[in-house]
Amino acid sequence: MKRLAVFASGNGSNFQSIAEAIKSGKLEAEICLVVCDREDAYVLERAKLENIDSFSFSAKNYSNKTEYESEILEKLRQYEIEFIILAGYMRLIGPTLLQKYSQAIVNIHPSLLPSFPGKDAIGQAFDAGVKETGVTVHYVDDGMDTGPVIAQKAVPILEGDTKDILQKRIQEMEHDLYPSVLQELCHKKLT
Numbered sequence: 245m246k247r248l249a250v251f252a253s254g255n256g257s258n259f260q261s262i263a264e265a266i267k268s269g270k271l272e273a274e275i276c277l278v279v280c281d282r283e284d285a286y287v288l289e290r291a292k293l294e295n296i297d298s299f300s301f302s303a304k305n306y307s308n309k310t311e312y313e314s315e316i317l318e319k320l321r322q323y324e325i326e327f328i329i330l331a332g333y334m335r336l337i338g339p340t341l342l343q344k345y346s347q348a349i350v351n352i353h354p355s356l357l358p359s360f361p362g363k364d365a366i367g368q369a370f371d372a373g374v375k376e377t378g379v380t381v382h383y384v385d386d387g388m389d390t391g392p393v394i395a396q397k398a399v400p401i402l403e404g405d406t407k408d409i410l411q412k413r414i415q416e417m418e419h420d421l422y423p424s425v426l427q428e429l430c431h432k433k434l435t
């Protein structure tokens with residue numbers, strides 16, 4: 245079983261969908277650790293309910309990214325983590341983690357990259373008036389949502405949609421796509 249760490253900053257619905265996929269046998273892997281940069285994030289509650297250990301930190305208590313990423317790295321070493329799964333983690337990954345986990349960090353982004361990278365991708369697509377947006381799973385490099393694409397699924401924007409309706413449709417797609425891509429990733433079926 246591949247040993248995963250999920251990095252998140254907020255609600256953690258993607259963490260939950262991965263945990264559910266593991267419980268139902270769709271994803272043969274183990275979430276061994278949740279890493280979170282906000283001590284009040286709901287994902288920490290979810291981790292507790294799932295009996296999964298977490299490490300939370302506050303960046304303001306460190307002098308720079310290298311310092312807190314070194315501490316994260318030590319945790320990942322302790323838990324023998326093989327893959328880092330970003331699921332709503334609102335920080336750029338720095339060289340400390342990228343060097344040790346090259347080709348082993350993935351992210352999910354709520355748009356069809358390279359369209360609408362960065363924050364509020366759903367709002368960006370909605371405001372642009374495009375008819376279609378989507379979800380991308382990609383490897384993480386040192387840019388903002390720039391790494392090689394692993395999988396993409398389109399999501400339509402329908403007449404009468406509000407941003408909230410669109411967000412719900414996109415998240416449903418995320419919850420389906422991410423666990424299945426991770427299953428392929430963990431079993432090296434990715435091309």
Ligand code: GRF
Binds near residue numbers: 255331332352
């Ligand atoms: C998701 O839409 C993901 O694509 C983006 O951040 C959001 C996290 O949502 N990177 P949640 O915390 O998993 O509910």
